[in-house]
Amino acid sequence: MVDHESRVQEKGDGERLQKVLAQAGVASRRHAEQLILDGRVTVNGDKISALGTKVRIQDHIQVDGHEIYRTESLHxxxxxxxxxxxxxxxxxxxxxxxxxxxxxxxxxxxxxxxxxxxxxxxxxxxxxxxxxxxxxxPSFGVEKTYRVWVKGPVGINALETLRQGVFLEDGITAPAIVERVSGVSSETDINSRGNHLEVLEVTIHEGRNRQIRRMFSTIGYPVVKLERIRFGSLLxxxxxxxxxxxxxxxxxxxxxxxxxxx
Missing domain, CATH: 3.30.70.580 (Pseudouridine synthase I, catalytic domain, N-terminal subdomain)
Incomplete structure (x- = not known):
């Protein structure tokens, strides 16, 4: 193990092992570093425990005995x-x-x-x-915007609750940005139900499970249809x-x- 680590570090080629693990989708770079320190990573059959270790494209990497398949480019x-x-x-x-x-x-x-x-x-x-x-x-606070169809009209008090934070079973939500949307058509099968539907756009930066649906259910307006239209800078x-x-x-x-x- 020591010989292998010394050899790859002295040669100075390749990429750091923790970066390769992160790029392969195994874990974040910080978590990948912990995997190495815990002795759960092998390179060409040798257990690696040094964070400075570099690997080359031909090296065989395993985590907990499972082969890691590297990609030469990101997609x-x-x-x-x-x-x-x-x-x-x-x-x-x-x-x-x-x-x-x-x-x-x-x-x-x-x-x-x-x-x-x-x-x-x-x-x-x-x-x-x-x-x-x-x-x-959550520390990076990446915003997501959703288009939400609900049975309307939605009252001003309900909108203010969304904007200030909704009390859910796992805690109050962060304030959301909420706007009414006009001129957006609903799907034919939704319209055929004979209910007036209002369309809202809601922006949040949290990522709780089924958060938007739970927020609207709590304020008394169950979601009929939900579509994400923005993620970070992407539309x-x-x-x-x-x-x-x-x-x-x-x-x-x-x-x-x-x-x-x-």
Missing amino acids: YYLLNKPTSVITSVSDPQGRPTVVDLMKDVPIRVYPVGRLDYDTSGLLVLTNDGELTHRLMH LGNSLSTGSYRILTIEEVRELRSKVGL
Whole structure:
């Protein structure tokens, strides 16, 4: 073990092991460092415990005995997720997943956070593990904007509650930005229910489970339809059809990484 660590460090080539683990989506860089210190990482069969260790593209890396597959480049995609699709790489119940929608992508990418089964809209997928960790970590406060359809009209007191914070079972939410939206049509099957639907746009920076739906249920306006239209600096727009995806531009990736200090 000592010989291997000395050899790769003295040569000075390759990339730091913790960075490679983070880019492979194994963990954040800080967590990857702890994995190394805990002796859970091997390179070419040798247990590694030095944070300065560098690895090359031909080295075989394992964490807890599982092979880590490195990517020579990072890839970023924006998916317009449909409803009735799981935000996961697999589902034991056999339901379609967001990865199923991207079968022709030549590399493995992972969703950044999640959208509920019944929620549609903007979802980022990437193999950039460090960016994923930061985008999901609450300390970076990445904003997400949702378009929300509810049975209206929504009273001013309810709007103020959303703006000030809603008491949920896991604590009060941070203040949300809430705006009424006009001129946005609802889906035909929603209109056919004969109810007046009001459309709101809500921006939050937290990432609690089913947060938007729980907030509106608590104030007495259950969500009929929910769509995410913005994530950080990314906008869904109208050009990407439901179930389709596109590659993020260099400028979009740069802005996204800049927002979380990368």
